Amino acid sequence: MSSDLIKGILEKNKLSISQGISLVENNSEFAPNLLSDLFKFTGNAFRLGITGPPGAGKSSIVNGLVKRFYKQNKSIAVIAVDPTSPFSGGAVLGDRIRMNSLDINSNIFFRSLATRGSQGGLASQAINIGNIFDAANFDVIIFETVGVGQIELDIIKAVESVIVVLVPESGDEVQILKAGLMEIGNLFAINKSDRPGSNKLATSLHNILTSKTYKPNEWEPKIIQTIATSEKGLEELIINIDLHEKFNKNYKLDKQKLDTRYKQSLNKIINAELGKKFWNHHRIQVLNNELLKEYQNRASPQVLSEKLILNE
Amino acid sequence: MSSDLIKGILEKNKLSISQGISLVENNSEFAPNLLSDLFKFTGNAFRLGITGPPGAGKSSIVNGLVKRFYKQNKSIAVIAVDPTSPFSGGAVLGDRIRMNSLDINSNIFFRSLATRGSQGGLASQAINIGNIFDAANFDVIIFETVGVGQIELDIIKAVESVIVVLVPESGDEVQILKAGLMEIGNLFAINKSDRPGSNKLATSLHNILTSKTYKPNEWEPKIIQTIATSEKGLEELIINIDLHEKFNKNYKLDKQKLDTRYKQSLNKIINAELGKKFWNHHRIQVLNNELLKEYQNRASPQVLSEKLILNE
Numbered sequence: 001m002s003s004d005l006i007k008g009i010l011e012k013n014k015l016s017i018s019q020g021i022s023l024v025e026n027n028s029e030f031a032p033n034l035l036s037d038l039f040k041f042t043g044n045a046f047r048l049g050i051t052g053p054p055g056a057g058k059s060s061i062v063n064g065l066v067k068r069f070y071k072q073n074k075s076i077a078v079i080a081v082d083p084t085s086p087f088s089g090g091a092v093l094g095d096r097i098r099m100n101s102l103d104i105n106s107n108i109f110f111r112s113l114a115t116r117g118s119q120g121g122l123a124s125q126a127i128n129i130g131n132i133f134d135a136a137n138f139d140v141i142i143f144e145t146v147g148v149g150q151i152e153l154d155i156i157k158a159v160e161s162v163i164v165v166l167v168p169e170s171g172d173e174v175q176i177l178k179a180g181l182m183e184i185g186n187l188f189a190i191n192k193s194d195r196p197g198s199n200k201l202a203t204s205l206h207n208i209l210t211s212k213t214y215k216p217n218e219w220e221p222k223i224i225q226t227i228a229t230s231e232k233g234l235e236e237l238i239i240n241i242d243l244h245e246k247f248n249k250n251y252k253l254d255k256q257k258l259d260t261r262y263k264q265s266l267n268k269i270i271n272a273e274l275g276k277k278f279w280n281h282h283r284i285q286v287l288n289n290e291l292l293k294e295y296q297n298r299a300s301p302q303v304l305s306e307k308l309i310l311n312e
Numbered sequence: 313m314s315s316d317l318i319k320g321i322l323e324k325n326k327l328s329i330s331q332g333i334s335l336v337e338n339n340s341e342f343a344p345n346l347l348s349d350l351f352k353f354t355g356n357a358f359r360l361g362i363t364g365p366p367g368a369g370k371s372s373i374v375n376g377l378v379k380r381f382y383k384q385n386k387s388i389a390v391i392a393v394d395p396t397s398p399f400s401g402g403a404v405l406g407d408r409i410r411m412n413s414l415d416i417n418s419n420i421f422f423r424s425l426a427t428r429g430s431q432g433g434l435a436s437q438a439i440n441i442g443n444i445f446d447a448a449n450f451d452v453i454i455f456e457t458v459g460v461g462q463i464e465l466d467i468i469k470a471v472e473s474v475i476v477v478l479v480p481e482s483g484d485e486v487q488i489l490k491a492g493l494m495e496i497g498n499l500f501a502i503n504k505s506d507r508p509g510s511n512k513l514a515t516s517l518h519n520i521l522t523s524k525t526y527k528p529n530e531w532e533p534k535i536i537q538t539i540a541t542s543e544k545g546l547e548e549l550i551i552n553i554d555l556h557e558k559f560n561k562n563y564k565l566d567k568q569k570l571d572t573r574y575k576q577s578l579n580k581i582i583n584a585e586l587g588k589k590f591w592n593h594h595r596i597q598v599l600n601n602e603l604l605k606e607y608q609n610r611a612s613p614q615v616l617s618e619k620l621i622l623n624e
Contacts, residue, residue: 032614039612053365055482169481170367258607265613266599273621274586287578295570300351301577302344309585 006037012075012136014106020132021111024125032269035128038135043258045134046245049143049156051184052165057191060228061165061237062144066108068238069140075107077133080144081126081155109133123154124268127261156184158261160254161244163187163237166205168197182208185221186244189237193225217251219244283308318349324387324448326418332444333423336437344581347440350447355570357446358557361468363457363496364477369503372540373477373549374456378420380550381452387419389445392456393438393467421445435466436580439573468496470573472566473556475499475549478517480509494520497533498556501549505537529563531556595620 008016020038023031048065050058062078069076113126130141143155156162164185188205190198205223214220222240226233248254286308290298299307320328332350335343360377362370374390381388425438442453455467468474476497500517502510517535526532534552538545560566598620602610611619 036612036614039610039614040608043607255607259603262603262607262610262613263599266617269613269617270590270620271583271587273617274590275583278582278586287575291571291574295355295567295574296352298351298574300348301574301581302348302351305578305581305585308582 005034009038009132009136010041012106012138014109017109017132017136021129024128024132025113027121031128035131038131041135041137042131043134045130045138045141047130047141047143047159047161047257048241049145049159049162050165051145051156051162053167053170056165056167056170057228058144058165061163061189061191061226061234062142064228064231064234065142065238065241068234070108074139075109075137076140076142077109077130077136077138078111078142078144079126079129079133080110080112081122109138124265126155127158127265153184154264158257158264160248160257161186161241163189163241165189165191166201167192168195168201170201186219187237187240188221188223189233190223190225191228193233194227198225217253219247219253278308283311286311317346321350321444321448322353324418324450326421329421329444329448333441336440336444337425339433343440347443350443353447353449354443355446357442357450357453358473359442359446359453359455359471359569360553361455361457361471361474362477363468363474364493364501365479365482368477368479368482369540370456370477373475373501373503373538373546374454376540376543376546377454377550377553380546382420386451387421387449388452388454389421389442389448389450390423390454390456391438391441391445392422392424393434421450436577438467439470439577465496466576470569470576472560472569473498473553475501475553477501477503478513479504480507480513482513498531499549499552500533500535501545502535502537503540505545506539510537529565531559531565590620595623598623 005016009020023034052058066076133141145155162184190201202223209221224233224237317328321332335346362374364370378388445453457467474496476493502513514535521533536545536549
């Protein structure tokens with residue numbers, strides 16, 4: 001790996017960081033070496049995940065948080081993970097909207113990540129880009145995701161603090177439980193809280209959260225009512241993020257997150273390598289021959305996999 | 313595998329089907345054999361996916377569709393995939409609500425699938441349970457999922473037809489694009505369409521959908537405005553499901569889905585086996601030794617994975 005690129009990233013040079021990100025985004029053959037060389041400079045940033053349904057105002061909350069972190073003399077990177085569509089350049093659009101709403105300088109960095117058809121690697125890419133920012137000595141790295149599917153969970157599992165953004169319309173208890181948001185949130189922001197239903201939702205959430213008994217080393221999630229567009233509640237949100245960060249340090253939960261991230265990265269690399277080695281020319285041919293048969297005449301996936309594995 | 317269990321499932325016996333499902337849900341050691349034995353009886357059912365944000369009314373739409381399919385003398389299985397929470401028995405609650413709203417007999421089968429902490433296998437479990445219903449000769453299998461994450465995509469990729477349920481509040485164009493729903497829907501149901509904004513959303517959707525050029529073998533998604541609770545629009549929805557099914561058959565897209573599902577199953581089994589073989593006692597020990605070190609002193613995941621793989 002070019003030592004200039006690494007030097008540039010460690011010096012927080014915007015161009016170098018962008019080059020590094022491009023290598024990761026394009027699955028370049030140089031990306032693994034870059035990430036490997038940067039590894040020993042990572043593990044210092046505070047990683048924050050923000051998730052919630054579309055339209056809840058996650059972007060406004062992120063903007064508000066970025067401003068506040070910036071006032072505390074912190075450098076902030078935002079990685080917005082947008083499942084985008086062939087119908088639009090979703091991520092590009094996202095960048096444009098963001099660029100206008102905040103002063104951009106070398107201590108604030110926004111990056112939208114689009115799926116571009118390949119769902120598989122998105123979580124790894126987001127985490128790896130986070131590692132580049134981490135090595136570049138950003139203080140706070142914010143991951144913004146939509147929804148609570150597997151990609152989001154992979155990202156969210158590897159951050160120190162998770163804010164779930166809801167709106168009063170997010171619905172009654174059953175709906176929230178169904179959305180699977182309860183167990184991932186450390187902080188719940190009820191945004192657009194000037195709308196009807198905000199207090200009702202806060203009460204429902206409170207009832208759900210207090211229905212559980214927390215061990216001393218288990219954080220009891222907090223609920224904060226916000227109106228991001230007029231900055232209401234954002235100060236309280238920042239205070240609670242801070243409290244949660246301190247809690248994590250007290251109980252060494254931050255170390256656990258580091259370990260999770262380490263094992264996650266390792267497993268992704270190993271699984272990809274094992275798959276690449278396994279699917280040699282011969283095995284691909286065996287599969288293709290099977291696919292030529294009528295569905296009901298094929299060996300079951302269980303039988304075929306055994307055959308392919310024994311064939312090693 | 314007990315030939316009684318298989319016989320029971322093929323005869324659509326409710327008890328046998330439930331037993332089969334339990335084997336899959338509990339990751340029983342007998343599940344792979346059961347699924348393997350049932351394989352040659354699958355591939356006949358029509359698989360329908362229904363997804364959309366929490367609170368959009370997916371369950372009401374499913375109930376309405378089930379009634380209509382039932383009137384057409386079809387047997388229907390519904391698999392509701394609920395990311396659930398330690399705070400509730402989400403799936404149990406779901407079952408109870410459903411049971412009361414429909415006549416249950418041997419031609420209608422509801423099953424809620426909860427994550428129970430293990431995110432990993434949920435998509436495979438849902439698809440495998442679908443295979444049991446398929447072998448039991450159910451005509452229609454409906455997969456109901458929340459959101460558009462990786463689990464949902466894995467399930468959705470393997471069904472013949474996808475309905476995305478939205479509500480007028482689902483937001484403007486940017487929000488819909490962000491949610492990544494556009495490229496997975498074959499039919500868009502704008503539910504609760506008596507609320508303000510329904511026509512505006514329909515127009516926005518229409519504009520997005522028609523901004524793309526469709527090849528002859530590409531289905532142009534349809535938009536249907538519904539009020540599921542009063543059954544409005546459900547007839548039109550059924551007609552369009554039918555049209556899409558015929559379109560798929562015409563262009564052999566149904567065969568493609570079967571192949572996708574076959575390869576998906578095969579890959580899941582193989583990846584699991586390769587992982588199991590790889591992580592032997594020695595390798596686990598190497599990893600654990602690394603985890604004992606301070607984060608920054610560890611080998612990077614890239615370096616450690618290479619070491620572990622060469623160690624073979």
